[in-house]
Amino acid sequence: MKKLLSAVIFLLAVIGGLTLWNRQLTTSRQASSPTKTLVIYNWGDYIDPALITKFEKQTGYHVDYETFDSNEAMLTKIQQGGTRYDLAVPSEYTVTRMAKAHLIRPLDHQQLPNLQNIDPRLLNQSFDPHNKYSVPYFWGTLGIIYNDRLVKNPPQHWNQLWEPRFHKQEMLLDSARDMMGIALITQGHSVNTTDTATLVAAEQKLTHLMPNTRAVVGDEMKLYLERNEAALGVTYSGDAAEMMGVNSHLHYVVPSEGSNIWYDNFVIPKTAKNTKAAYAFINFMLEPKNAAQNADYVGYATPNRQAKKYLDPEIINNKAFYPDERTMEHLEVYKDLPRKVNQTYNDLFLKFKMTK
Known part of the structure; x- marks a missing residue:
């Protein structure tokens, strides 16, 4: 009788366990169902x-x-x-x-x-x-970030990046559309220019920025600026906000003559x-x-x-991150350019990066 009772109890426990497992499995499937x-x-x-x-x-x-x-x-x-x-x-x-x-x-x-x-x-x-x-x-926008301890009379316009006083002090973005876009703006052109001759002229202008260039980088720029190891850089507004949160001597400006939004x-x-x-x-x-x-x-x-x-x-109220109407009027969205034109941007930017 005891053996029979034990067997019944064991069987009920197994059934109960299977029921609980099935319920958990069903819940799991429901939770992960499309x-x-x-x-x-x-x-x-x-x-x-x-x-x-x-x-x-x-x-x-x-x-x-x-x-x-x-x-x-x-x-x-x-x-x-x-x-x-x-x-x-x-x-x-x-x-x-x-x-x-x-x-x-x-x-x-x-x-x-x-x-x-x-x-x-x-x-x-x-x-x-x-x-x-x-x-x-x-x-957001593309702009210039600078360190007020290392830069007197900070740049407010793209053309100022070419000034000799910034020799080997600038961090540039490793981005063909952004850096070619800056050169195009300084020459009075759209950041969506497709004319090959105009793009070649922009790369030649960019080449003259190499003496002021410390490095062409991606996310590494943040460390350089946050640690006071570079005077200024070209960056995105969100990254600028992050850097400024770490280093109070950093400031961000969007050139009023135009930029990317x-x-x-x-x-x-x-x-x-x-x-x-x-x-x-x-x-x-x-x-x-x-x-x-x-x-x-x-x-x-x-x-x-x-x-x-x-x-x-x-x-x-910070116009660098929420630009005023005057600046907004001169900001351009990047267009989806034809594959061949994109390749031209990339090739010319690579040529710039190989400049000595």
């Missing part, structure tokens, strides 16, 4: 992680978050297929490229009521008329499995308090005009 999972593909360190947690708690969705380090890497992966990203964050010229290749979905603005919070000046840009495919996430944007890839969650996340990030929190964390300018009331007035 209808409950949002897959985001974004730049590295480009969102406050606390906001992802908040979104998950508010909506019940689980977020899978993957990162890329360049528009080209992101574009290649999506073009290759086999991915199920529900949201991606390309820059302006890449939005154009993705739309032409039918890699992203047209947006239903009725599902984006918080789109009304975006500054109208930052909507309906040339790379995506009427925001058919994209919603602004962050925006860039946009990073939410888009929904054609292969998205959970568009409902994608729209929910975009709306969540467009809520003013969430947009302000994200801008505080990332350091870039928010396109959300309602979010500004939650940000430090010192930041909002």
Whole structure:
């Protein structure tokens, strides 16, 4: 009898264990099912992680978050297929490229009521008329950062970078479009110039900047400027904000004669499995308090005009990060240039970097 009772108890325990395991497995499958999972593909360190947690708690969705380090890497992966990203964050010229290749979905603005919070000046840009495919996430500029301990009479215009007083003191971006763009602006041309002779002349102008060049770098620039190891550099507004947060002697200026204005944007890839969650996340990030929190964390300018009331007035009133109308009129968005023209930019910039 005891053996029979023990056997029954053991059998019940096994059944109970199997039931619990099945329940846990079902819960796990539900949590990772396409209808409950949002897959985001974004730049590295480009969102406050606390906001992802908040979104998950508010909506019940689980977020899978993957990162890329360049528009080209992101574009290649999506073009290759086999991915199920529900949201991606390309820059302006890449939005154009993705739309032409039918890699992203047209947006239903009725599902984006918080789109009304975006500054109208930052909507309906040339790379995506009427925001058919994209919603602004962050925006910023290209400018000059300098150290007030190492630079007297700091430059306010691009042409001043060529002054002999800055011999071997400048850090330049390892970016063909940015550096060729600066040379084009100093010669009165658009940053989207396609004429070969004009581009060759810009490279020749750029060559004369080599005596003032300490290094042509990427993210390494931050360390040089933060540690007072370089006097000035060409950089993006968000990176400038990060450096200035470390070193109070650093300042950022956007030359009023013109520069690049860039946009990073939410888009929904054609292969998205959970568009409902994608729209929910975009709306969540467009809520003013969430947009302000994200801008505080990332350091870039928010396109959300309602979010500004939650940000430090010192930041909002800083014309380097939120340029005035006069400067905005002279800022240009990079266009998606033909492949052959892009190659010309890259070849000429490589020639500049090999200059001795």
